[in-house]
Amino acid sequence: MTLELQNITKRVGAITHIKETSLRLEPGHFNVLLGETGAGKTSLIKLMAGLDRVSSGKILMNGEDVTRQSPQKRNIALVHQFFMNYPHWTVYDNIASPLRVAGMAKSEIQGRVEEAADILQLRPMLKRYPHELSGGQQQRTALARAIAKESKAVFLDEPLANLDYKLREELREQLPELFAGRGAVVVYATSEPEEALLLGGWTALMHDGRVTQFGPTAEIYRAPKNLLSAQVFSNPPINRAEITKAADRAYLDETVNWPLTGDAAALPDGTYQVAIRPDYVTPTPPDVDTVKLAGTVQVTELSGSKSSIQFLMGPDHWVALAYGIHPRAAGEEHVFYMDPSKCYYFAPDGQRVA
Missing domain, CATH: 2.40.50.140 (Nucleic acid-binding proteins)
Structure with a gap:
């Protein structure tokens, strides 16, 4: 599966939120969007996921034009920095929710839920409710839902931002392994250069609604093409x-x-x-x-x-x-x-x- 952006823009009135952007994102590694708060990372994810419509340009998934398709038809998963679990459903039901919406057989739902729960060490908590979980367990539940759905594209919008340091470190190490070999394009938004380096893969540096450079993460870090890219990829500031x-x-x-x-x-x-x-x-x-x-x-x-x-x-x-x-x-x-x-x-x- 590939996700390709062809000259997409997003304008609201006279304000341009995403300037003309072209990217080709591949599966098999993390694709990181790195930029400060307000750089346009969430806006770009919403366009890729179909939550917002582009003002111009095209979005292709495996060569198919999905520019006007709904998120449901695109078969995507989105995990926010906020846990976004249904409070009156158990962990099992939260993970199973997109599978039930898709009309999947009960036995297949159970198999997928249990597999995702095992990967994220949630099996003992399947009967619990979100308010009975820690922050890390709630975010694991949201990640398990994305894994169980087996989406074509998974968008992780600063998913670790609200967790404490220890949990961030633990989940950050696990994330590349969780999605490895699943054939999905994974897009991970972060404002932390160190996190982009730890995740590896490819990185798109963003500033003011524009991608300033895109390529293998380590290569971009070592060889920024312009001063703006060097500034984005440095903490403390260069x-x-x-x-x-x-x-x-x-x-x-x-x-x-x-x-x-x-x-x-x-x-x-x-x-x-x-x-x-x-x-x-x-x-x-x-x-x-x-x-x-x-x-x-x-x-x-x-x-x-x-x-x-x-x-x-x-x-x-x-x-x-x-x-x-x-x-x-x-x-x-x-x-x-x-x-x-x-x-x-x-x-x-x-x-x-x-």
């Missing part, structure tokens, strides 16, 4: 600043500069944007060649295993991220260390050039 390239060196200001190599050294002299992930800006010198940056500490956050230090460097707000405890007081001047080999370089229009 550090950036304007530089001047002259001869074979990059100049951040009169005192901070570093040598360029490869494609960066071959660029025409001029003004560019440099960007680097916070992981490669540290409060102590690592075992690599670095560039010293002087900054004024704004906020330090100590998580136990990592330290995140926000600092001002001229007009730019940067973040340093390092393992261990590195207390830095707000308002103090400190030296930070940047690994220039991890820098990305972008033209004034935002396109990556090195």
Whole structure:
């Protein structure tokens, strides 16, 4: 099964919620929609699921035009971040509900429900009601319903957002296995870059109703095509600043500069944007060649295993991220260390050039 979007848009009055988008989504791996809240992830899922109608363009499932089909005819499953279980039905009945609507035989319904319940460790809870379940068990019930339905496409709209950390970690590890080998296109929306990396598969980066880049998740992370993609796929936010390239060196200001190599050294002299992930800006010198940056500490956050230090460097707000405890007081001047080999370089229009 394939799901293909051909130049689809969504407009409401004068406002465009989804700008022209074309994607081809395949089964066999997770397809992740990654973007901040308001980027258009839920709007795009609603269009793919048939809950909203496109303003222009086509949606194809296995080559068939389903643009005007209802969600029921498309045979899709949708799991929200909110549990969405029927409160007066048991876990068994909640999982079985779409199968009964489809008119499936009672014996087949029982077999599918029990199989899904076993996969999600819900067998002992089949006679319970949603109010008797924990948040994680309720979300497992919603996932079991999607598995039992054996849909052609499964849409997971930030399904772990309302769970505690331990449950998120547990379910995140299980999700790729739950849908493996079922032949369904799986689309997973998240606002967390780390979650996209953990799930793997392919990722569509979204910003302001537009897909900025689509491809294998690890590849996009390593090689963003533009500054916008680099910003979407970074948490904490990627550090950036304007530089001047002259001869074979990059100049951040009169005192901070570093040598360029490869494609960066071959660029025409001029003004560019440099960007680097916070992981490669540290409060102590690592075992690599670095560039010293002087900054004024704004906020330090100590998580136990990592330290995140926000600092001002001229007009730019940067973040340093390092393992261990590195207390830095707000308002103090400190030296930070940047690994220039991890820098990305972008033209004034935002396109990556090195």
